[in-house]
Amino acid sequence: MAVTLDPFAELDRLASGLLGARPGPRVMPVDLYRDADRYVLNADLPGVDPGTVDVDVDGQLLTIRAQRTADTGHVGKWLVQERPGGSYLRQFSIGEGVDITGISASYDNGVLSVVLPVSEKAKPRKIEVHAASASTDSQKTLTS
Template sequence: MAMTFDPFSELDRVASTLLQSRPGPRVMPVDLYRDADRYVLNADLPGVDPGSVDIDVDGQLLTIRAQRTAGTVEGAKWLAQERPAGTYLRQFSIGEGVDTSAISASYDNGVLSVIIPVSERAKPRKIQVHNASTSADAQKTLTS
């Protein structure tokens, strides 16, 4: 069986190992979109215990923290251990047009979903336009 050396695959493996072993928070990829009167934030957190997820709102700053612990098997000799463990952290600046008291979150199949409702004062609304001459005639009729 002939094995070939692929320098690009090897470089990718080494870079990935270096990035994963760096100290500090891990990457938490997110999708964020607006759906009618709410924002939906979906964050990938595979293998994270839902009890370790902490979501805080401080003023206009939304912070998501989570912890993923490394697998431990007593007496095992690891051949590969590529799944990152450690702390995940993301912070988002949220505008004044959201209802921070009604933010909710759920965790399902490794995806954290955070629902951020738009506040009533920030929702679009229709403004009725009155005909000035009709309003003036109505005022005259009322005062007569």
């Protein structure tokens, strides 16, 4: 009996083990930047139903959760499945410089945008410098 080795089948088996269903949350790449008086966080969540996206703040911890449902609507045999379903989770420590009551979020074309306004106490402010008056300086000299 001859045993045939299909190198492509073996590569597919190894790749599915590396890229296929793995335990735990999926990767959620993010961009974060400051724009004037707000921080903007953009997270890639392709194929996620907006109804499964959950953004919450507990103290100074911002948590983003989402769920992507695996495609089960086809009847054929999978040849490659690199887009499995599963859960997404990211947490961020936001510090005290964010106005947590003003946080807003929107989801469009697979991108979740979270806007975090800078709190009034964390905004830069100008401090007025008062010059000492000449009469005050001369009074100090006379009384000394």
